[in-house]
Amino acid sequence: MAEEQRESNKKVILGDYALDIDVSSALTGLKAVKRCANEAVQAMEKLDDYSGKASFLQLGDMIRIGSLEAFSTEELHEELAKREGVQEVIVDNHRTMYLQTAIGAGGSIPVSGPARILINKD
Structure with a gap:
Protein backbone atom coordinates (compact mmCIF):
# COMPACT_ATOMS: atom_id res chain seq x y z
CA MET A 1 0.00 0.00 0.00
CA SER A 51 0.29 -18.53 -41.52
CA GLY A 52 1.45 -21.41 -43.63
CA LYS A 53 -1.37 -23.61 -42.32
CA ALA A 54 -4.31 -21.65 -43.66
CA SER A 55 -5.06 -18.60 -45.65
CA PHE A 56 -7.65 -15.87 -45.58
CA LEU A 57 -10.26 -16.27 -48.29
CA GLN A 58 -12.78 -13.68 -49.35
CA LEU A 59 -15.92 -14.63 -51.23
CA GLY A 60 -18.09 -11.60 -51.87
CA ASP A 61 -18.37 -9.90 -48.48
CA MET A 62 -17.59 -13.09 -46.54
CA ILE A 63 -14.12 -13.77 -45.16
CA ARG A 64 -13.01 -17.17 -43.85
CA ILE A 65 -9.78 -18.67 -42.59
CA GLY A 66 -8.95 -21.95 -44.24
CA SER A 67 -9.67 -23.32 -47.67
CA LEU A 68 -12.77 -23.34 -49.84
CA GLU A 69 -14.19 -26.03 -47.54
CA ALA A 70 -14.74 -23.20 -45.02
CA PHE A 71 -17.60 -21.95 -47.23
CA SER A 72 -20.92 -23.75 -47.48
CA THR A 73 -22.06 -25.13 -50.84
CA GLU A 74 -24.87 -22.57 -50.81
CA GLU A 75 -22.40 -19.69 -50.31
CA LEU A 76 -20.21 -20.94 -53.17
CA HIS A 77 -23.23 -21.42 -55.44
CA GLU A 78 -24.57 -17.92 -54.68
CA GLU A 79 -21.21 -16.34 -55.48
CA LEU A 80 -20.75 -18.29 -58.71
CA ALA A 81 -24.29 -17.45 -59.85
CA LYS A 82 -23.39 -13.73 -59.68
CA ARG A 83 -20.41 -14.11 -62.00
CA GLU A 84 -20.32 -13.04 -65.60
CA GLY A 85 -20.35 -16.02 -67.95
CA VAL A 86 -22.38 -18.16 -65.53
CA GLN A 87 -26.03 -18.95 -66.13
CA GLU A 88 -28.31 -20.39 -63.46
CA VAL A 89 -31.18 -22.72 -64.34
CA ILE A 90 -33.77 -23.37 -61.63
CA VAL A 91 -35.87 -26.54 -61.66
CA ASP A 92 -39.02 -26.01 -59.60
CA ASN A 93 -40.31 -28.45 -57.04
CA HIS A 94 -42.09 -31.51 -58.54
CA ARG A 95 -40.68 -30.77 -62.01
CA THR A 96 -38.20 -32.78 -64.02
CA MET A 97 -35.77 -31.37 -66.56
CA TYR A 98 -33.68 -33.42 -68.95
CA LEU A 99 -30.09 -32.42 -69.70
CA GLN A 100 -28.89 -33.68 -73.03
CA THR A 101 -25.53 -35.39 -72.88
CA ALA A 102 -22.79 -34.70 -75.40
CA ILE A 103 -23.95 -34.44 -78.99
CA GLY A 104 -23.92 -37.85 -80.59
CA ALA A 105 -24.00 -39.69 -77.27
CA GLY A 106 -27.74 -39.97 -77.65
CA GLY A 107 -28.81 -39.68 -74.04
CA SER A 108 -30.12 -37.33 -71.44
CA ILE A 109 -29.88 -36.95 -67.67
CA PRO A 110 -33.10 -36.38 -65.72
CA VAL A 111 -32.92 -33.68 -63.01
CA SER A 112 -35.83 -33.52 -60.56
CA GLY A 113 -36.60 -30.34 -58.69
CA PRO A 114 -36.07 -28.52 -56.58
CA ALA A 115 -32.65 -27.97 -58.11
CA ARG A 116 -30.36 -25.12 -59.11
CA ILE A 117 -27.99 -25.78 -61.97
CA LEU A 118 -25.06 -23.53 -62.89
CA ILE A 119 -23.80 -23.42 -66.45
CA ASN A 120 -20.30 -21.97 -66.72
CA LYS A 121 -19.74 -20.54 -70.21
CA ASP A 122 -16.20 -19.28 -69.56
Whole structure:
Protein backbone atom coordinates (compact mmCIF):
# COMPACT_ATOMS: atom_id res chain seq x y z
CA MET A 1 0.00 0.00 0.00
CA ALA A 2 2.81 2.40 0.90
CA GLU A 3 4.57 1.56 -2.36
CA GLU A 4 1.31 2.22 -4.25
CA GLN A 5 1.01 5.56 -2.43
CA ARG A 6 4.51 6.54 -3.50
CA GLU A 7 3.85 5.45 -7.09
CA SER A 8 0.62 7.41 -7.50
CA ASN A 9 1.42 10.54 -5.44
CA LYS A 10 4.50 12.53 -6.26
CA LYS A 11 5.76 15.39 -4.11
CA VAL A 12 7.55 18.13 -5.98
CA ILE A 13 9.41 20.89 -4.12
CA LEU A 14 9.92 24.16 -5.98
CA GLY A 15 11.78 26.59 -3.77
CA ASP A 16 9.47 27.47 -0.88
CA TYR A 17 6.52 25.57 -2.39
CA ALA A 18 5.69 21.86 -2.13
CA LEU A 19 3.23 20.23 -4.54
CA ASP A 20 1.53 16.86 -4.12
CA ILE A 21 0.66 15.48 -7.55
CA ASP A 22 -1.77 12.56 -7.87
CA VAL A 23 -0.96 10.56 -11.00
CA SER A 24 -3.07 7.48 -10.15
CA SER A 25 -5.53 8.01 -13.03
CA ALA A 26 -2.64 8.33 -15.48
CA LEU A 27 -1.14 5.07 -14.17
CA THR A 28 -4.51 3.35 -14.49
CA GLY A 29 -4.74 4.51 -18.10
CA LEU A 30 -1.22 3.32 -18.86
CA LYS A 31 -1.98 -0.09 -17.38
CA ALA A 32 -5.09 -0.34 -19.61
CA VAL A 33 -2.98 0.56 -22.66
CA LYS A 34 -0.44 -2.11 -21.66
CA ARG A 35 -3.21 -4.74 -21.36
CA CYS A 36 -4.54 -3.85 -24.82
CA ALA A 37 -1.04 -3.98 -26.29
CA ASN A 38 -0.48 -7.42 -24.76
CA GLU A 39 -3.79 -8.64 -26.22
CA ALA A 40 -2.76 -7.31 -29.63
CA VAL A 41 0.57 -9.14 -29.40
CA GLN A 42 -1.23 -12.37 -28.49
CA ALA A 43 -3.59 -11.94 -31.46
CA MET A 44 -0.62 -11.36 -33.79
CA GLU A 45 1.11 -14.46 -32.44
CA LYS A 46 -2.06 -16.48 -33.07
CA LEU A 47 -2.19 -15.08 -36.60
CA ASP A 48 1.45 -16.14 -37.10
CA ASP A 49 0.45 -19.65 -36.03
CA TYR A 50 -2.13 -19.70 -38.84
CA SER A 51 0.29 -18.53 -41.52
CA GLY A 52 1.45 -21.41 -43.63
CA LYS A 53 -1.37 -23.61 -42.32
CA ALA A 54 -4.31 -21.65 -43.66
CA SER A 55 -5.06 -18.60 -45.65
CA PHE A 56 -7.65 -15.87 -45.58
CA LEU A 57 -10.26 -16.27 -48.29
CA GLN A 58 -12.78 -13.68 -49.35
CA LEU A 59 -15.92 -14.63 -51.23
CA GLY A 60 -18.09 -11.60 -51.87
CA ASP A 61 -18.37 -9.90 -48.48
CA MET A 62 -17.59 -13.09 -46.54
CA ILE A 63 -14.12 -13.77 -45.16
CA ARG A 64 -13.01 -17.17 -43.85
CA ILE A 65 -9.78 -18.67 -42.59
CA GLY A 66 -8.95 -21.95 -44.24
CA SER A 67 -9.67 -23.32 -47.67
CA LEU A 68 -12.77 -23.34 -49.84
CA GLU A 69 -14.19 -26.03 -47.54
CA ALA A 70 -14.74 -23.20 -45.02
CA PHE A 71 -17.60 -21.95 -47.23
CA SER A 72 -20.92 -23.75 -47.48
CA THR A 73 -22.06 -25.13 -50.84
CA GLU A 74 -24.87 -22.57 -50.81
CA GLU A 75 -22.40 -19.69 -50.31
CA LEU A 76 -20.21 -20.94 -53.17
CA HIS A 77 -23.23 -21.42 -55.44
CA GLU A 78 -24.57 -17.92 -54.68
CA GLU A 79 -21.21 -16.34 -55.48
CA LEU A 80 -20.75 -18.29 -58.71
CA ALA A 81 -24.29 -17.45 -59.85
CA LYS A 82 -23.39 -13.73 -59.68
CA ARG A 83 -20.41 -14.11 -62.00
CA GLU A 84 -20.32 -13.04 -65.60
CA GLY A 85 -20.35 -16.02 -67.95
CA VAL A 86 -22.38 -18.16 -65.53
CA GLN A 87 -26.03 -18.95 -66.13
CA GLU A 88 -28.31 -20.39 -63.46
CA VAL A 89 -31.18 -22.72 -64.34
CA ILE A 90 -33.77 -23.37 -61.63
CA VAL A 91 -35.87 -26.54 -61.66
CA ASP A 92 -39.02 -26.01 -59.60
CA ASN A 93 -40.31 -28.45 -57.04
CA HIS A 94 -42.09 -31.51 -58.54
CA ARG A 95 -40.68 -30.77 -62.01
CA THR A 96 -38.20 -32.78 -64.02
CA MET A 97 -35.77 -31.37 -66.56
CA TYR A 98 -33.68 -33.42 -68.95
CA LEU A 99 -30.09 -32.42 -69.70
CA GLN A 100 -28.89 -33.68 -73.03
CA THR A 101 -25.53 -35.39 -72.88
CA ALA A 102 -22.79 -34.70 -75.40
CA ILE A 103 -23.95 -34.44 -78.99
CA GLY A 104 -23.92 -37.85 -80.59
CA ALA A 105 -24.00 -39.69 -77.27
CA GLY A 106 -27.74 -39.97 -77.65
CA GLY A 107 -28.81 -39.68 -74.04
CA SER A 108 -30.12 -37.33 -71.44
CA ILE A 109 -29.88 -36.95 -67.67
CA PRO A 110 -33.10 -36.38 -65.72
CA VAL A 111 -32.92 -33.68 -63.01
CA SER A 112 -35.83 -33.52 -60.56
CA GLY A 113 -36.60 -30.34 -58.69
CA PRO A 114 -36.07 -28.52 -56.58
CA ALA A 115 -32.65 -27.97 -58.11
CA ARG A 116 -30.36 -25.12 -59.11
CA ILE A 117 -27.99 -25.78 -61.97
CA LEU A 118 -25.06 -23.53 -62.89
CA ILE A 119 -23.80 -23.42 -66.45
CA ASN A 120 -20.30 -21.97 -66.72
CA LYS A 121 -19.74 -20.54 -70.21
CA ASP A 122 -16.20 -19.28 -69.56
